Amino acid sequence: MKIQKSKTKEYRDSFKLIHQTDTGEKVYRLGRSILIKLPENRNSVITSWINGGYREDLQAIFNHQLNQSEIDHLENGPVPEFMRNTAKKMGMDPGRTSGFLTVAYMDNVAIITKTFREIEVTAIVTAGIEVNGGRAGDTASYYELNGTYEFEVGTINTVLIVNCNLSESTLIRSMMTAVEAKTVALQELMAPSKYSHGVATGSGTDNIAIISNMESEDVLTSAGKHSKLGELIGKSVIEATKQSLSKQSNLNPDSQCDMLVRLERFKVDPENYWEHARSAYQEPDKTKFMENLHDFSKNPLVVSLVASILHLIDETSWGLASQGAAEKTAISLMKTLPDLLKIENVPNYEKLLDQSDSVLINWIRVSTWVILNMKK
Template sequence: MTSYTTDSKKDLKLIFETSGGEKVYRSENSVVVKLPPNRNSITTSYINGGHQENLEAIFNHEPNPTRGHCGHDLEGGSVEEYIKIQSKRLGLNPEKTAAMMTAAKMKNAAISTRTFRDLEVTAIVTAGIEVNGGRAGDPANWHEENGSTVYVGGTINTFLILSSYLPAHALTRVIMTATEAKTVAIQQLMAPSRYSNGIATGSGTDQISVISNMSSPNVLTWAGKHSKLGELVALCIIDATTEALDKQTCLNPLTQRDMLVRLNRFGINEDKYWETAALIEGENKKPVFIENLREFSKNPSVVAMTTSLLHIIDEINWGLIPEKSGKTAAYSVMKTLPEMIAVKNQPDFEHLIDEKMTIIENWIRISSWCIKNGF
């Protein structure tokens, strides 16, 4: 029998309050933003979504695991009914409540607030893209027909609470700026897509809710990058998304400073390395090689060289650099590896580099030789 979450009103604890009176509560499975009167919002919620002017609350929720990944597997048989059920459990009016759902833990929510004069912007983010991270334009893995939906784990869900009044068109523009900022946070961490060899731009199921204060005398009509509002929105989103990704999955600059982590988006792991290394001259003891590979992989100079090679590959794939020219540059970079890591002997590059192979395949050959012969 399926075990459903039992989040209730009594489980909610106040964790933050804006200067305008929006109160943020958290329980094990939900983060709830309770809205004062005269708030308008735009949200991607399945119920009461779009532009609204009468919502009393918006919540972010982690459902308990279900037997499947479709909306009909949730309690109530659909996403809409499930949200209504959870609204009631949290003491909220389903007719005046919107919601977002995620597989991220609510304890890992991050909050960032910035102010400028009488403008205050607050972002609240839960984030996880280790399973569902994707790049816009990646091959799709499902298609919606007749309202049938698929629930996928790993999502970046965002609240934005603004102290000023924004009409509907400006709220919509906030979403554009926030989405760009979310992508900045992800790309600064070089988080990989799980559906291609590109860098992720988000997850396939990200959601957002933007709230403004219709009672404020400060009316803002634009939220693009050139406006102060746009700047604050972006900075809050970058801060909160970066913190949430670290809290949820330890995705941070230190964990990304690893050659194998960077190569993972191209399907390269320790076993793939050993398949090549076993054919390279030197001692063939896998446990010793793997231990040395892990040490080699965390060398910051090695990571820097690897990222330069991967960026050449990206630019070839984007059509910015001809493949032949990219390979020539990449092989020139690779040949400096032995000297950079102080390997005493020089490899026979004419034997190691095979023009018919890819840049990554040749990198594995040269780096494996260095690991086996003096690193």
């Protein structure tokens, strides 16, 4: 399928300035793209199909949202050629332009600036991991051979602009700190991996660019977590990543205050609850049960309890807790649920629970019993 072409003039006429740094970097919105124009004497490190690595000659960096026809094209065509053509359409020199691809909407970009004295750090992030969120070390989803592979969507793209002068090694250290900060944002949101039961550390196609000002007399040599530059990088990236994920994926503290959402990464869904209610209790009214389940699921007390139980499962998978000790503790915790919700009746746990089954199966049994008894 051919890509729908746009005329260069149409791109130029649609440029809209949405942000400008104090040192002259200009961020434009144009259609399904964001373009960051760089003044002269900027150096950068960037993970990109075109003009990636360490550069001192880039004029611009773009972030382009793919439409379906473009995705279809990229599954059979070369990505670098497509990106060079995208740069040309924007009126940029493809030899001095780099960029990223995503399916995230440019309306959901987050731009956060943090300052301390003479240091200014700006993070520009688009983020979406509802399809492609993964955890480092998950089983691979493709094998690349001679540049050919299946194109995946869902990406966190980060551009970090620092107003000070950073060497190549300091730029790389800045990249390390920024990637850690992105992971902090995902960990604090308990973003699920789509390829394992773990918490995501990113998407499978994330990209990042770090830009510094070689004209600045403020030469910084450290960007680690102990440095003020590292602190500003961390704070700006965490805030921008969270803000963009909230806009794009509705991933935020409110959406995560839901038992069913927390259970998704363990492949537990409402149908598992209904099947148990129907088979164990002959519950006749699925619609009413599902309404009660979703109300129960959003109770902050329930979410806090299930989060504690799921963390025990995580600790077991990490080798930090023995399976026996974690399961025994989890069973003890879930037995507190009726009292926590002020239900006078107490189930017969000897009949309700089976310690030979998994923690999750036993949780479904206890929480289903509570749901059915809360409505009476």
